[in-house]
Amino acid sequence: MKRKWSLLIIAALISGCAGNRKIGRAPASLKEAFKNDFLIGTALSAGQIGERDAGARVLVPQQFNAITPENVMKCEAIHPQWNRYDYKLADEYVNYGSRRQMFIVGHTLIWHSQLPGFVHRIKSPDSLRLFMQQHIHTIASRYAGRVNSWDVVNEALNEDGTLRRSVFFEKLGPSYIAEAFKLAAEAAPGTLLYYNDYNIEQPAKRRGAIELIRKIQASGARIDGVGIQGHWHLGQVPFRDLEQSIADFSALGIKVAITELDINVLPRPKNMSGAEVSQKFASDPEMNPYPNGLPAALEEQLAKDYEQLFKILVKYKQQISRVTFWGVHDGQSWLNNWPIPGRTNYPLLFDRQGRPKPAYYRVLAVGEK
Numbered sequence: 478m479k480r481k482w483s484l485l486i487i488a489a490l491i492s493g494c495a496g497n498r499k500i501g502r503a504p505a506s507l508k509e510a511f512k513n514d515f516l517i518g519t520a521l522s523a524g525q526i527g528e529r530d531a532g533a534r535v536l537v538p539q540q541f542n543a544i545t546p547e548n549v550m551k552c553e554a555i556h557p558q559w560n561r562y563d564y565k566l567a568d569e570y571v572n573y574g575s576r577r578q579m580f581i582v583g584h585t586l587i588w589h590s591q592l593p594g595f596v597h598r599i600k601s602p603d604s605l606r607l608f609m610q611q612h613i614h615t616i617a618s619r620y621a622g623r624v625n626s627w628d629v630v631n632e633a634l635n636e637d638g639t640l641r642r643s644v645f646f647e648k649l650g651p652s653y654i655a656e657a658f659k660l661a662a663e664a665a666p667g668t669l670l671y672y673n674d675y676n677i678e679q680p681a682k683r684r685g686a687i688e689l690i691r692k693i694q695a696s697g698a699r700i701d702g703v704g705i706q707g708h709w710h711l712g713q714v715p716f717r718d719l720e721q722s723i724a725d726f727s728a729l730g731i732k733v734a735i736t737e738l739d740i741n742v743l744p745r746p747k748n749m750s751g752a753e754v755s756q757k758f759a760s761d762p763e764m765n766p767y768p769n770g771l772p773a774a775l776e777e778q779l780a781k782d783y784e785q786l787f788k789i790l791v792k793y794k795q796q797i798s799r800v801t802f803w804g805v806h807d808g809q810s811w812l813n814n815w816p817i818p819g820r821t822n823y824p825l826l827f828d829r830q831g832r833p834k835p836a837y838y839r840v841l842a843v844g845e846k
């Protein structure tokens with residue numbers, strides 16, 4: 478089974494390469510094509526970490542040199558009760574990356590979403606502070622020296638750039654963010670520390686992110702970078718705002734990473750954008766127009782969007798540390814189930830069979846110039 482998948486994917490890569498570049502060269506990969514620019518990462522699901530996804534088993538080591546855990550290090554998974562940690566899947570994840578000498582991202586220490594029930598039941602600010610101290614200390618020190626970069630705080634901002642009124646903000650006030658960075662630095666001194674959020678390339682939210690980063694720096698805490706998640710929409714990738722954001726964020730003396738890249742090709746319910754996971758809408762066949770394949774014109778638009786995006790990213794390679802896709806192939810993407818469940822989406826560079834799509838070759842060509 479494994480062999481059949483490997484052969485299929487290799488055959489597809491070779492035939493695509495022959496069409497795009499000089500015949501006779503070894504099939505390239507994303508990680509090779511951008512090796513002088515930035516790391517190329519992917520998010521891994523629990524099944525992929527456990528090597529139960531045949532396509533990913535071949536593609537991940539072949540194409541990527543960085544990994545992010547899609548869910549297994551989130552609080553509800555790794556710290557389900559006040560006094561109980563469950564490291565099984567997180568250890569498996571870190572071992573997966575270590576064995577393959579990959580750059581290992583930890584995602585994420587402090588986030589308002591995917592919190593276990595006990596955190597919501599905490600009443601006093603002192604107890605919540607104690608939770609935060611113990612959570613960061615326990616997890617960041619366990620993986621110190623193995624996790625290369627932590628998303629320390631995730632999605633602390635509203636769209637207008639103000640601070641989200643999360644459980645942390647409500648009980649601890651705005652200083653919880655800098656405090657989280659200090660705790661992470663103590664527990665994992667050699668690990669890079671990032672703030673991560675979606676839509677922070679948009680002007681108002683970007684202003685909020687700049688202010689947030691400046692406050693972390695002014696508090697004396699260490700912050701090494703900012704993650705622009707990169708959950709974008711077909712034909713609407715905000716290229717100009719992205720360029721401006723890379724310039725503005727790197728002017729703060731930190732690196733910029735694209736941490737959760739995908740391009741949604743399906744219609745969006747009115748009045749929604751970004752990646753607010755609590756948004757949910759009912760199923761509707763009209764909102765799932767391509768269950769049997771993406772029309773050629775949209776496939777081409779996707780390839781163009783990715784090509785243009787990577788041209789910009791390469792232009793700013795000095796400022797950019799890593800570009801991570803939010804999933805290995807279309808079949809895995811969270812966008813098949815959000816904000817409407819059970820749709821067929823096509824947001825990544827590899828299809829459901831793990832075969833490279835036209836967008837893959839266009840991205841590869843940018844890296845090979």
Ligand code: 9MR
Nearest residue numbers: 547548590591631675706737752754811
């Ligand atoms: O891809 C993740 C999906 O499997 C989970 O159900 C979801 C639940 O919150 O989280 C998704 O990942 C999110 C990431 O951790 C933070 N930024 C937004 C991502 C997409 O929702």
